[in-house]
Amino acid sequence: YLPSSDRKALEDKRVNVHYLDGRLFVKRRKEKYDLVMVNLPDPCTAQLNRCYTREFFKEVRDILKDDGIVSLGISSKEAYLGEEMGDFNASIYYTLKDVFPNIVAIPGEYLLLFASPNERVLTYDDRILNKRFSERKIETDFLTPYHISYQFTPRKISYLLGALDEAKGAKKNFDFQPISYYYDIVLWASYFHPASRKLFASFTKLNVWRFASILAILVFILIFLSRKSPKIRRSFTPLAIATTGFAGITLEIVLILAFQVLYGYLYSRIGLIVALFMVGLTVGALLMIKQLPKIKRTLLILSRLEGVVAIYALLLPLFLIALSKVKGVYLYPLSQIVFPILVALTGLLVGLEFPLANKIYLKGQKVGKTAGLLYGVDLFGSCLGALLASVLLIPILGILQTCLIVSLFNLATFALLLSIPKVKKPSI
Template identity: 40%
Template sequence: MHTSRVLPGLAALLLALLAWPLGRTLHWTTLAWQWEDALLVRDTIYGRLTVVGRNGQRVFFQNGLLMFETQSTFPEEVAHFPLLEHPSPRSVLLIGGGAGGDLREILKHPVSEVHYVELDPAVIEAARRYLPPEDRAVLDDPRVTLAHTDGRLYVKNIGRRFDVVIVDLPEPSTGQLNRFYTQEFFAEVKAILNERGVFSFGLPSAENYLNPELRHLGGNVYQTLGSVFSQIIVLPGDHNRFIASDAPLTTDHTLLASRLAERGLTGPDGTRWVSAPYLKYIFTTDRFPQLRRDLESEESARLNRDLEPICYYYDMALWLSQFYSGLSGFFHQASLLNLWWVVVPLALAVLVLRWKRGGAVPMVIAFTGFAEMTLEMVVLLAFQALHGYVYHEVSLIVAAFMVGAALGGGVMNRLIAAMRAPDAAGSSASGERWARRPLMVLIVAQGVAMLYALALPPVLLKAAALPWPNLSFPLIILLAGFLGGMDFPLAAELTRASALNSSKGSVGRVAGLIYGADLVGACLGAFLSSALLIPVLGIPQTCYAVALLSLAGMVLLV
């Protein structure tokens, strides 16, 4: 007996001692499967930074998305096109991309100051360590002001204006990145531009042909940008460059070429790629007017907004189309989803279950599982859209949800125990009254959950404006977890009583059915809310759909 207790302990101690020296080796061995030439892999509170190097070239990735690479002419297009559109740029705001060459190219113009915003300080630390000397040197240029903060927060709080604002970030593939392509952000940028100010950013594209997914993504951003700025130019290429302003923009390549020469950018220290011939090619090729026609003809039912992040759905469809091209029609039809698509099948399901008079409680628990996971995704994505980075906040929000569920279940178990206790008279009428109480409490819980879902969108907006969103958002989801945690003990109590009073099955079988219904609902909620409901319907309408689920649960139980 003594030996059986000691051996497992010794085995655990031996594994711990082996893991300590071998941990780093195992870490790099597993990373090598994905990053063969990784020079640096570092987790920060903002994400996972990876630096890959081969033959003198350095490539930076954040959370698996390409940030920038050296030995590329891409920074020339990012910097020179918007700066040449401005007749005399002096002040520039750059969000992202500075360490990858954008700063180097911007400083070739006669600018007096460049404010460079890079969220993660680890990016600059890695740049100083791994980039070539000429790229590192620009970080210490006296004209450069470096800020480690969220780009949107910087734009909102800077309190001054710029001649040119350039955003060089990956495409809107996440809620965090999508917020730099929304109507709200474009309006915030417009507010900090000088009278002839120019704004520029890019999106992935194709040189000669836009497939439906590229058209949806580019067209939606084009329309969203057009709702804020009166003048827009889109330059064709593997990356479309969007240039916007409320002042007239020129497409005269000779004027832009003359500005290039006036600023001394045609000599040996000038540009390698953006030259007078290249400017002529960009503005006179058939692709230039055709791209504009393609984007203008793309009809979209909604603009890209902070709480209606349709662009990250389009980006997801674009990524999936590379592997499953046959699903193009499905993605387009799914993008037309509206709230009626939820109302009609839900009403039919309620009618069928009411007619059959069976399965109400398991279905309510499935609805609850779906609703709870959807609300958790809503809070996570709302935090990302309204506050920024969510990488280190995920664990706190998920933990708050689980704590809320545990508290809700614990409180309800105590209440159920009190309901089971007979009163002093011990009459049968009293027992029947107590037996009905779990059902009444479950109906009330569904009603409270419905009110919670209806109130959630404005509450999220107010929480984002509070000084401590890292605390307010977990508290919001803690309440959602509490409401969901209450439902399972109530459903278990109802099915326990049903099983004891009938021959339909044992208590264990019915409880297993409830647990399975909860898991199926939660699984569907996590998948459908993140991939379809939130990006297509938007956060407010997704919350209304959750409220409809709670209402359907009340109708089933009455």
């Protein structure tokens, strides 16, 4: 399906094709290169975004020669950079500039970015570039000295750099805070739903501590109201299942994203990751069913499980950050062993709660109604977690603060369950 010219190039003896994830290839290389070309689509997904992050650019810098160059391109506009396009372009530009001291941006419908660790390699001076071009006697069909001079017109360069400077407030792009793919979502939303601009702009102001304050107030209000309302106290059990469903799917997405960043391949592993999560769910449910007849203080055990989920959500990102520091030959075996264990453990914690919650909520209720309600709130929490985590929380707040929000949700239900007074048995 390739054109004959492309097939001819690939058949050249100087060309070596490596059937390997691109980022993993960069991680493993010890050779130094003159040029690295990142020829990928825009970072419109979490998977593509990992090749536009500060960590990836540092890995590329490590395999470049002192006068080497890295090139990449993203969608842009030559005549006018609106707010959304400006944020998107600036996020990648300043992320790259964080790693390389010398960077050149060429305006156009496709913004070309060139960067080098050597400050004397790249220039905006078209005379120097045309001189280098003629000295090397490179045969080209489309690139000419006139084209080079046109692309490096001072007014065009000046406007582009000014627009990028105006958008300097855009956040930089990191592995565990992939904000650039959120900027891409906002950009496309502005094309088809211009009225959504203010809504998306408000999301970028998300603050985890403000969220924690609001959540704490809601918990105190619920605890106060529950003293006089058995119905409110009874709702704490389904609420715990909802927050655990939210936690389960959010942490699974976090692990999938981290696996992509650290190892790369996902297509052949996504089925395994989902399957292991379900295995964890099954094992957790079976273990709890076996122990149910022996458990007397069910509410206490459920609250403790909520606490364990909260602690696990706090520890998980710290472990992933530590794992991201591993390089060399240990990276592959660790990623193949650690991630399956973490995914299964996440499912296990979620699975332990469901049978226990059914036993608590079943008192005075029909089996079908209880199972349906708890299953429904679990799905609701999972759906909400999948939507918020992938679209808003992870790209805007990052993995660390996303897991903190998960922990806060489960700490809230932990407090609510502990507030339920113990039912005293009548004395004989």
